[in-house]
Amino acid sequence: MLMASEIVEDCASHDPLLDIDSSDSSSAVRSDEYLELQFRVFRLTFLLTFFSVGLSGFFWGIQVSASLLFGALSGILYFRLLARGIGKLGTTSKMVGKVQLLVPVVLVLTSSRFPQLDLIPALLGFLLYKPALIIQFLSMP
Amino acid sequence: MDSITTAASVVAAGLAVGLGAIGPGIGQGSAAQGAVEGIARQPEAEGKIRGTLLLSFAFMESLTIYGLVVALVLLFANPFAG
Numbered sequence: 330m331l332m333a334s335e336i337v338e339d340c341a342s343h344d345p346l347l348d349i350d351s352s353d354s355s356s357a358v359r360s361d362e363y364l365e366l367q368f369r370v371f372r373l374t375f376l377l378t379f380f381s382v383g384l385s386g387f388f389w390g391i392q393v394s395a396s397l398l399f400g401a402l403s404g405i406l407y408f409r410l411l412a413r414g415i416g417k418l419g420t421t422s423k424m425v426g427k428v429q430l431l432v433p434v435v436l437v438l439t440s441s442r443f444p445q446l447d448l449i450p451a452l453l454g455f456l457l458y459k460p461a462l463i464i465q466f467l468s469m470p
Numbered sequence: 471m472d473s474i475t476t477a478a479s480v481v482a483a484g485l486a487v488g489l490g491a492i493g494p495g496i497g498q499g500s501a502a503q504g505a506v507e508g509i510a511r512q513p514e515a516e517g518k519i520r521g522t523l524l525l526s527f528a529f530m531e532s533l534t535i536y537g538l539v540v541a542l543v544l545l546f547a548n549p550f551a552g
Contacts, residue, residue, distance in 0.1 A: 411531065
């Protein structure tokens with residue numbers, strides 16, 4: 330014969346509504362899934378950046394390569410800010426922030442002000458996160 | 471840069487940002503609404519919904535960024551400045 334505490338414990342282990350710990354852990358799993366997606370995109374973007382910076386440095390020189398690297402890092406920062414805004418949506422914020430749009434503005438202004446940077450490679454580098462997104466989107470089940 | 475080119479560039483920059491932001495703005499609003507509703511209905515799918523929302527936001531917002539870049543190039547690195 331089961332004791333009352335054992336019955337309650339048994340119910341709590343099967344009913345997610347009664348199980349506070351399991352709700353916390355499933356929430357952690359859900360945010361882990363989101364973090365994992367971000368890390369996959371970041372990994373792919375860094376990989377693409379590495380290859381494209383190397384190839385552009387080999388074919389077009391160090392200035393184009395530096396501009397591409399600057400743009401790619403800006404793109405990663407933009408994507409990080411966007412991911413943070415979406416992560417806050419529905420929990421601490423009711424809308425997705427627009428702070429990330431400042432990143433391309435600063436990128437274009439910096440590229441047009443400094444003669445060491447080229448505008449077109451910087452913009453192309455900024456868009457390097459898009460192939461990573463497309464690959465990630467296609468590889469999603 | 472003569473005054474007509476300057477005026478045309480400023481008007482074109484405003485139109486590029488303004489018109490370019492309408493479509494993505496509407497799309498992002500409806501996507502965020504659907505995602506929040508989906509998370510409220512199915513909290514166990516929150517990670518997947520947020521991930522899909524992130525990808526779709528990145529694609530939608532790039533349209534705004536294209537308009538923004540065109541506007542900034544017209545204002546600060548104008549190729550027609552001669």
